[in-house]
Amino acid sequence: MxxxxxxxxxxxxxxxxxxxxxxxxxxxxxxxxxxxxxxxxxxxxxxxxxxxxxxxxxxxxxxxxxxxxxxxxxxxxxxxxxxxxxxxxxxxxxxxxxxxxxxxxxxxxxxxxxxxxxxxxxxxxxxxxxxxxxxxxxxxxxxxxxxxxxxxxxxxxxxxxxxxxxxxxxxxxxxxxxxxxxxxxxxHHQPGYIETIKRLKDGAIGDLVSMRAYWNGGGVWDPRATREQAKTELEYQLRNWYYYNWLCGDHITEQHIHNLDVINWLKDGFPVLARGMGGRQVRTDKKYGEIFDHHAVEYQYADGSWLFSQCRHIRGCWNSVSEHVQGATGHADIGAHQIFGKGGNWRYKKDRDEKSPYxxxxxxxxxxxxxxxxxxEAYYGAKSTLTSILGRMATYTGGEVTWEQALNSKVQLMPESITWDSKPPTGPDENGEYPIPVPGDKIWKRKIV
Ligand SMILES: NC(=O)c1ccc[n+]([C@@H]2O[C@H](COP(=O)([O-])OP(=O)(O)OC[C@H]3O[C@@H](n4cnc5c(N)ncnc54)[C@H](O)[C@@H]3O)[C@@H](O)[C@H]2O)c1
Known part of the structure; x- marks a missing residue:
């Protein structure tokens, strides 16, 4: 790749x-x-x-x-x-x-x-x-x-x-x-992933029928600075960057990109469209800025196969950070480096002195x-990033969004440059609440895709 x-x-x-x-x-x-x-x-x-x-x-x-x-x-x-x-x-x-x-x-x-x-x-x-x-x-x-x-x-x-x-x-x-x-x-540099993907591409489970990818967990760090500690709104958002889309892109982009990227690697391609749903169910306090706490997206690839993806930042739920594929003659847990095929099962054996992929x-x-x-690596890095942005566009709008729409989108969240005098592109209302995307809303759609 x-x-x-x-x-x-x-x-x-x-x-x-x-x-x-x-x-x-x-x-x-x-x-x-x-x-x-x-x-x-x-x-x-x-x-x-x-x-x-x-x-x-x-x-x-x-x-x-x-x-x-x-x-x-x-x-x-x-x-x-x-x-x-x-x-x-x-x-x-x-x-x-x-x-x-x-x-x-x-x-x-x-x-x-x-x-x-x-x-x-x-x-x-x-x-x-x-x-x-x-x-x-x-x-x-x-x-x-x-x-x-x-x-x-x-x-x-x-x-x-x-x-x-x-x-x-x-x-x-x-x-x-x-x-x-x-x-x-x-x-892409982790021997277990490299070997598993190679075997799957070589046909270990036949034609690849459908894929699943997850980053379901309890979330990341809580906001690091309070309003009182930050001198300006810009400093407040920069210190708490995870919760603002112009800086972070939401957790589907910041974290789940890893799992989406593995499926793109396996498919040797990128999705053509996405449909999704998501929202803020539990992490609703205004200190959590403007991002969702869950996204569920189905992506279609050019050959008609589907990837079902979930990412969640909610404690006490089913957690998994993994990628899976179903083939015509078997299935695989890619992250666990395990293949269950008609011709037998296989599991990657890690060398004792294997270095970390980092x-x-x-x-x-x-x-x-x-x-x-x-x-x-910037080409596939950019296209896997776009895969995650496409997913966010689908969950924020609740609509079907194509790869071409996401790629050619004129919605620019990040300004080309900032100074200490810049006003952040998003801001709180008089109650300190940030605007949260509303799926199905036409006005919001124009701000998303
Ligand atoms: N590959 C991985 O597994 C992996 C793991 C963790 C993080 N990351 C990525 O690494 C990046 C950083 O994440 P992190 O966890 O280190 O975050 P962090 O908050 O710990 O560090 C980010 C740093 O950047 C500084 N910063 C913000 N804006 C800046 C600017 N304009 N110029 C200079 N410095 C600026 C912040 O003050 C902060 O010190 C993110 O893109 C994240 O997705 C990747």
Whole structure:
């Protein structure tokens, strides 16, 4: 499923020779102009070179991703960090420094705070890790590729149709420049998933008839800041980003994307339409912003097969985070890596020293950078993100929504940029309640699809 334009496998231009001496670079200019664009669009990195990385979004996943990037080899250094909030940056910098003393070298002047801080981090590094709330992703990704930098970005990669289109466009730019892009859909790097999907594609249970996917659980963190603690509405929403669609995209996008993406991978394609229902049944307090607490969606693929999907944030119910497929001659629990076929049952056996998929995804990305191999996960990252947005459009409207409608939607939840003076795109009424989508309502529909 890795879609990427082919780029040359080896690169004789060593990074130091290329960027180390500006005079030599200028003299070599005429010769360089004969080379394909990816040879001069970014500094080539050879296997032994130090790779300077930066972190944008110093939260839980950003810290994990930075740590995994540093674990790919001693010659990786964290040199710059950014967050909108100084407290988050300081806390995570201290933690990373403690974990990887020698590889973390982020002087004060390379610690940037505020909505524009990402640009300054990108300037300093060879690879940037983008782990802010997902609404920002398309714009941060675009800036990273504009500045000719390799990228690891977390899923989801957008929260709306325009954001997905932007990521798809920028992905093409990355390919033209020979830049490598990893997306945090780590199941693609998990040996048990890889082997199970391969066997299913090879026909272990015959033709695939129907699929199911779930992220049913008790929910995530409760709002982190009260109105009194936040100085402005913007700070309030940024601290509590999970509950606002312009930042998060709702939990169908933020979490359930993983399971939807597995089915897309299995199908080698993306749904053509979705129908769904959902709402706020239990998590109704105004502090939970504007997202639903449950979604149930049926997706149809181009071959007529159906995926039945559920995601729920309600405690005390049936929980499951899993993907399943029914075939003509058997069935499989994909997440448990188990196949029950006519020809016998199979279960993946994990090696005792198997690395976590979070580590493997970084090992794979850094190997591609060092060996200049094609690597761009942004295409399927964007399309699996759109699958989850399509599902949200179906549950919020209660209607049938096609892939093309979702992809071409003009409803832009996320502004292209924000400053501390920006007014968030959604706001509370006089009672502190946020507008909640009403399925079947024509006025709401225009704000959703
Ligand atoms: N692949 C996975 O399994 C996995 C797991 C967890 C999270 N994630 C993804 O990682 C991303 C981050 O999630 P998290 O759990 O780390 O959230 P988090 O709240 O812990 O961290 C996000 C950080 O980004 C900062 N931030 C917000 N806006 C910013 C901006 N414009 N510029 C710079 N910093 C900004 C916040 O202050 C916060 O420190 C999300 O997209 C999430 O879906 C993926």
């Amino acid at each position: 890795k879609e990427s334009k082919k780029t040359p496998k080896s690169d004789s231009l060593n990074r130091r020779a290329f960027v180390g001496n500006t005079t030599k670079t200028a003299v070599a200019g005429a010769a360089l102009s004969a080379l394909p664009i990816e040879r001069f669009a970014h500094a080539a990195i050879s296997p032994g070179d130090t790779i300077k990385i930066g972190l944008v979004g110093c939260g839980g996943r950003g810290t994990g991703a930075a740590s995994q990037a540093l674990s790919t080899g001693e010659s990786v250094k964290l040199v710059a960090m950014a967050d909108v909030f100084k407290d988050k940056l300081d806390e995570r910098h201290a933690l990373l420094k403690k974990q990887s003393e020698k590889q973390v070298d982020v002087p004060d002047e390379n610690r940037f705070v505020g909505p524009d801080a990402y640009k300054k981090v990108i300037e300093q590094v060879d690879l940037v890790i983008l782990t802010t709330p997902p609404g920002f992703r398309p714009y941060h990704f675009a800036e990273a590729i504009r500045q000719n930098k390799h990228v690891f970005m977390e899923k989801p990669v957008a929260v709306d149709g325009p954001g997905v289109r932007k990521v798809l466009e920028v992905a093409k730019e990355a390919d033209k420049k020979g830049l490598k892009v990893g997306v945090g859909l780590q199941r 580590q493997i995804e970084h090992d794979d990305l850094f190997a591609a950078i060092r060996h200049n191999e094609p690597y761009n």
